Amino acid sequence: SVKANQYEGTFAHEFQHLVNNDVDPDEYSWVDEGSSDLAFYLCGYGFPKGHISDYLLWHWDTPLTFWEGYLADYGASFLWTFYMYEHYGGADFIREFCYEQANGIEGWNIILAAWGIDKTFDEIFQDWCIANYLDDTSFCKGKFGYYALDIPSDDTEGMSIQASMEFWADAFAGTGFFEWFVDDYPYYGSYILVGRGLPYTTNYVKFSDMPQLFEVTFDGDDFCGAAPTSGTHNWFSGGEA
16 A cells, blocks of 8 residues: 555654653653654654655744644654764664753764764754755765655655745745745744744745856844743743743
8 A cells, every 4th residue: 555554654653752751751852753753764664755745845934953743843853863864873873862861952962972973963954954955965975965865756755845945936926925035934824933933944045047146144143042021921932942
């Protein structure tokens, strides 16, 4: 069937949660779910295609480190964990990371240092963002792509970053949506803060028909978080941001 071994793969996914709850029960959801989708793959049930395709489609709206529970969040977590698995030590590396008691980004930085890898989470995140767009391992020691996963292909249900950009450009042609997209950030759903992208969210901007070389500058906020305020409302991060 089209969904061959879907049940077995789901068992592998959920069993990893049991293991994680035993060895590192307070780990962040985005890390735990990435490990569970990796278990789906490592147990021989293929790629979580629906998760991957949803992330590639909604990449501009899906932060890696802020778990919201959508299929795209699963896709981001899997692609990150799979990238680390392929490029930085395989199953042994991931196993040691799962036993590391520090959570999230801190845990990744600790295990990278322990393995003598002279790169930080933030530096690898930049490589990963490019890999999701290019998926080309033919240069720079393969860091800008995946080896076992092909984007786009059946692995991703045909979806890619480029296809996503074309889809949204066509869907909102003539509306000014993407002018707003570049200047600030699209408000597309009640869970996104108006006018701002969440940390560790990728945003790709295509420049075409440019007559000459030009310069692009970007000045993001140095810090993120909730500003002190008062009133009858509150802002809840899900306990993970």
